[in-house]
Amino acid sequence: MSLKGMQKQQTNTQPNVGTGxxxxxxxxxxxxxxxxxxxxxxxxxxxxxxxxxxxxxxxGKSGLGLDIRTDTEIKEGHVVRFLDFDDGAEVTWKTCWDSxxxxxxxxxxxxxxxxxxxxxxxxxxxxxxxxxxxxxxxNEKINVRAFxxxxxxxxxxxxxxxxxxxxxxGDRKKMTNPIxxxxxxxxxxxxxxxxxxxxxxxxxxxxxxxxxxxxxxxxNPTPTGFIANWNKDVPDKMMQMIVIxxxxxxxxxxxxxxxxxxxxxxxxxxxxxxxxxxxxxxxxWNGVPALRKREI
Numbered sequence: 001m002s003l004k005g006m007q008k009q010q011t012n013t014q015p016n017v018g019t020g021x022x023x024x025x026x027x028x029x030x031x032x033x034x035x036x037x038x039x040x041x042x043x044x045x046x047x048x049x050x051x052x053x054x055x056x057x058x059x060g061k062s063g064l065g066l067d068i069r070t071d072t073e074i075k076e077g078h079v080v081r082f083l084d085f086d087d088g089a090e091v092t093w094k095t096c097w098d099s100x101x102x103x104x105x106x107x108x109x110x111x112x113x114x115x116x117x118x119x120x121x122x123x124x125x126x127x128x129x130x131x132x133x134x135x136x137x138x139n140e141k142i143n144v145r146a147f148x149x150x151x152x153x154x155x156x157x158x159x160x161x162x163x164x165x166x167x168x169x170g171d172r173k174k175m176t177n178p179i180x181x182x183x184x185x186x187x188x189x190x191x192x193x194x195x196x197x198x199x200x201x202x203x204x205x206x207x208x209x210x211x212x213x214x215x216x217x218x219x220n221p222t223p224t225g226f227i228a229n230w231n232k233d234v235p236d237k238m239m240q241m242i243v244i245x246x247x248x249x250x251x252x253x254x255x256x257x258x259x260x261x262x263x264x265x266x267x268x269x270x271x272x273x274x275x276x277x278x279x280x281x282x283x284x285w286n287g288v289p290a291l292r293k294r295e296i
Contacts, residue, residue, distance in 0.1 A: 046294055047264060049146075049204040050237060054228045055244030056211050059255045060275045060285075062089040064242065065148035065206045066097055067287040077102050078145040081133045083126060083198070085109065085158065086151030086208075096285065109158075116172065119162035123190060126155075130197045137202050144203045149195075152209035153229040159190040191231050199237055204294070207234065239263045240296050242288070244275070251280040257288055262296055 055061045066089065069078050082089055082105040090105045097103055108125035110118045130147075137144045149155075161175065163186055168174040198205060209230045213223030228235065235241075241260040248254050255276040262269050273288045290296050 047239075048202065049206075049264070049294060049296070050199065050239040051204070051206045051291075051296070052228070052235070052238040052241045053206060053208045053244070053257075054211055054242070055255075056226075056246065059244045059246060060257075061208045061210075061244060062086070062092055062150055063096070063285065064244075064257065064275065064288060064291065065089070065146075065150060065208055066093060066103060067285070068146045068148075068204070068206065068291060070292045073143075073145055073292075074100075074102075076143065078143040079104070079136065080146050080148065081129070081136070081144060082106065082148045082150065083108065083129055084150045085126075085154040087154075089150055117158070117161070119158055119165060122158055123162070123194065126194050127197060130194065130201070133201060133203075146204040146206060147198060147201050148206040148208065149198050150208040152195075152207055152231070152234060153212070155194065156191060156229075156231045159187050162190060163187040188231065188233065192233055195231070195234065195237075207238070209234075242291075242296075253278040253280075253283075259296055265296055268296055 053061050053064050062084075065082060066080065068080060080103045082093075082103060084090070084105055084107045087107040087109055090107070093099065093103055093105045106129050108122050108129060110121035110125055112118050133144065133147055136142045163183065164175040164177075164179065165172065166186075167179060167183065168177065195207075198207075207230075209228055211226040212229035214225045214227055215221075216224040238261070240262045242257050243260045244255055244257050246254070247256050253276070254274060256272050257275045258272045259269055268290065271290075273286065273290070275286055275288060277284050277286070288296070
């Protein structure tokens with residue numbers, strides 16, 4: 001159990017802090033839980049990865065999340081849990097990973113009979129998948145290699161639409177109406193309930209999102225650059241960051257991943273890998289070997 005987990009358990013069980021006796025009981029409980037958490041922390045051989053993967057559409061972002069195990073880990077049946085708000089990883093899993101049963105790709109998006117999204121059920125589905133992942137991690141017979149959350153931009157859109165739906169009391173025709181900036185606090189609470197729940201899992205984590213264009217002048221439709229499309233609370237939580245760029249020329253396709261930041265291996269920052277290449281006749285997936293080996 002992590003220090004955060006111990007603190008949560010402590011919060012749920014501690015007596016009200018008031019008298020000197022209560023404070024002493026609270027301190028002894030804190031000391032016991034913290035000591036146990038420290039033992040687990042020291043026993044762990046490496047810190048858990050908290051990696052962001054950012055890039056434009058169809059450039060191998062989901063592929064990096066799927067391709068996170070070494071050959072030995074694959075043979076030993078290590079598990080990858082893949083929460084797919086983007087709803088596009090399943091075809092890659094089937095095509096390129098031969099429907100590996102130890103990779104569980106799950107899309108939580110729930111739609112009503114009329115085709116509209118049920119935002120509350122989508123959120124609950126995601127929380128259920130994370131809870132199941134937590135139970136699997138706690139099971140010593142199961143080796144969970146990583147938890148991947150794909151489509152961070154889509155998740156942010158979901159909770160934004162959930163807020164608009166609730167403010168307008170279910171009238172979807174009014175969901176485009178302006179929202180007071182102060183109302184977005186409720187949106188952020190929903191977003192972080194899922195994001196932080198995933199972040200607290202005791203395994204390596206990968207969070208994937210698209211790049212979105214930025215514009216210097218609203219009258220000029222030409223983008224001046226691109227930035228990661230996600231909630232403002234996300235980037236500060238990342239320990240490692242990979243950005244994918246397109247270096248294709250003519251019929252030769254080439255996607256390159258660059259390690260943008262790393263708190264665990266700063267000497268590797270700036271290193272690049274050609275993750276995918278094709279000459280129009282033959283395609284080759286390389287991935288990032290250092291990612292599989294936890295070297296980044």
